[in-house]
Amino acid sequence: MKFSVGIVSLAQLVLVTQYTSTLAAQYHGYHSPYSFDCNYQHSPQWMTSIPSSTNLTHLSIPGTHDTMTSVVVSHIFQCQNNHLGAQLQAGIRYFDIRARLNNNELLIYHQDSYTQHSYLEVLTTFFNFLDANPGETILMRLKEESTPINSTIDFLTAFNYYRLNDAQTAPGCSKHFWVPPQPGPTSIPTLGDVRNKVLILQNFGSDPAEYGIKWESPLLALEDDYAIPDLYSGLDSKFQAITDSFTAAKAGIESNDGKLYLSHLSASVGVLPIEAAAGTDNGSVVGLNDRTGLWLKGGNGGRTGVVIIDFPGMGLVREVLERNY
Numbered sequence: 001m002k003f004s005v006g007i008v009s010l011a012q013l014v015l016v017t018q019y020t021s022t023l024a025a026q027y028h029g030y031h032s033p034y035s036f037d038c039n040y041q042h043s044p045q046w047m048t049s050i051p052s053s054t055n056l057t058h059l060s061i062p063g064t065h066d067t068m069t070s071v072v073v074s075h076i077f078q079c080q081n082n083h084l085g086a087q088l089q090a091g092i093r094y095f096d097i098r099a100r101l102n103n104n105e106l107l108i109y110h111q112d113s114y115t116q117h118s119y120l121e122v123l124t125t126f127f128n129f130l131d132a133n134p135g136e137t138i139l140m141r142l143k144e145e146s147t148p149i150n151s152t153i154d155f156l157t158a159f160n161y162y163r164l165n166d167a168q169t170a171p172g173c174s175k176h177f178w179v180p181p182q183p184g185p186t187s188i189p190t191l192g193d194v195r196n197k198v199l200i201l202q203n204f205g206s207d208p209a210e211y212g213i214k215w216e217s218p219l220l221a222l223e224d225d226y227a228i229p230d231l232y233s234g235l236d237s238k239f240q241a242i243t244d245s246f247t248a249a250k251a252g253i254e255s256n257d258g259k260l261y262l263s264h265l266s267a268s269v270g271v272l273p274i275e276a277a278a279g280t281d282n283g284s285v286v287g288l289n290d291r292t293g294l295w296l297k298g299g300n301g302g303r304t305g306v307v308i309i310d311f312p313g314m315g316l317v318r319e320v321l322e323r324n325y
Contacts, residue, residue, distance in 0.1 A: 025313055027081050032278035034293035034316040039082045041314040043091030046321055048135030052192025056199075057260050058253050059191070060323035061139065062316075063094025063308040065266040066273075068108040068117045077113040079266065079273045079310040084122065088129045090314070091321050094139040094262075094306045097122055099155075101148035106158050109145045119162060120169055127172035130196050137194040139306065141215065143203035156205040163211075177211070184208025188219055188260050213260075221248065221259045221305075227269035228276065231285055235276065238267055239291050243300070250302035261305030265292055277310040289316050296320070 025037035050059070064087055066079040080087075084095070099106040099119045106119035126138055144155045151158075163173040178189065178197040183206070189199070200212030201220070213219055223245035228234030242263055249261035265288045267276035279287035289309065295301070296319040307320045 027278075027311065028075075028274065029281045030274055030278040031281075031283065032287055032290055032311075032313065034289040035278045035287065035311045035313040036081055037314045038090040038092065038312040038317050039086040039314075041090040041317045043317075043321060044089050044129075045133050045135060046091050046324070047093070047137060047191065047195075048133070050191055050324065052190060052195065054191045055188060055258075056137075056139075056191060056194070057188050057258060057305070058303060060304040060320050061094050061306045062090075062092045062312065062320045063096070063139070063262075063306050064092055064312060065096050065264060065308045065310050066110050067095040067097060068115045068122065069110050069113075071116050072110060072113050074113060075272050075274060076268075077110040077273075079110070079268070081311055084117075084125050085129075087312075088125070088138075090312075090317055092312065092317065093137065094141070094308060095122075096141045096143070096308065098143045098145035100145040101151040101153070101155055101158055103150045104153055104158065106155075106162065112146060120166070123162065123169045123172060126198055127169075127176050130176050130198075134196045137191065137196070138198045139201060140198050141201040141203055143215070144205075159204070159211075180209070180212060183210045185213055185217075185219070187258060188213070219259060221245075221252065221261045222264075223262065224264045226264065226267050228267045228271045231271045231275050231280065234267070234270060235285065235288060235291075238276070239288060242288065242292060243295060246295075246301040246304050249305040253303045253305075262308060263305065264308045265289060266308060266310040273310045289313060292316065293319055296323070 024031045024033040027036040069078050070080040070083050072078045100109040108115045108117040162169045164170055176198050178194045178199045201215050202209040202212045203215035223241055225238055225241045228238055245263040252259050277287050277289045279285045293316040303323050
């Protein structure tokens with residue numbers, strides 16, 4: 001195989017992974033030093049000490065992909081094993097929230113798989129966290145998932161009902177949703193602009209974006225190569241895409257290009273999300289979380305932008321956070 005992490009070869013990495021497997025976090029038979037145990041990381045206020053003048057583009061921000069999928073029953077759709085509250089306490093600040101209209105409510109789905117969570121639950125969890133940690137901010141990709149079920153309203157109408165009219169969520173939305181200065185913002189805000197706020201990366205509705213920054217905006221530089229031909233040959237090319245994105249983020253930050261870089265460590269077509277994250281259950285293939293964690297630990301790259309992870313571990317979240325200091 002071609003992939004290497006700094007001066008660590010793949011063969012060495014396999015040996016390291018096998019040696020540490022008894023100490024590594026494990027889940028459903030998969031062992032991975034950089035996966036599964038982010039609930040042991042405690043960084044609820046890591047943004048609070050960072051100067052307000054710092055642009056969000058200059059931060060290294062851990063995130064999760066398909067954030068609310070910790071209780072779905074199928075390995076095909078499960079991307080997380082820790083709930084939203086644990087992710088927030090761990091220092092994760094980017095969340096991939098996929099809502100589907102069902103009987104005029106917004107419920108959280110991964111494709112057609114219901115996660116047993118609601119958009120109302122997501123918002124109240126966010127707002128409670130921000131009330132307790134006012135120096136923090138949250139980035140929420142809000143995506144309209146799949147087609148409506150038994151609904152008489154559209155997604156945007158439902159979104160605005162929670163924002164303006166629902167007694168449980170409207171006060172929090174008024175207090176905590178960041179409002180762009182005009183539709184279709186032309187720059188990424190500073191940390192001070194969005195402290196105690198939820199910045200929406202708007203993957204629904206109007207263009208230009210009225211409620212945040214459009215997901216397809218040129219302000220966002222996205223790496224999201226989620227289709228892998230197979231586990232044995234595909235992870236090398238995916239890892240190359242990840243490190244290329246990190247390298248671009250470092251260059252973009254140093255040149256102050258104004259873009260927010262988002263790198264997805266996740267893959268879910270051709271492989272199971274848990275396999276892409278943690279490798280094979282017998283340790284013969286090293287997953288993307290371990291490859292990325294060791295690459296960062298080896299001192300490669302610089303500020304990372306947003307790092308979006310399936311089944312994140314304490315060590316990987318910590319490696320991302322340490323880039324801010």
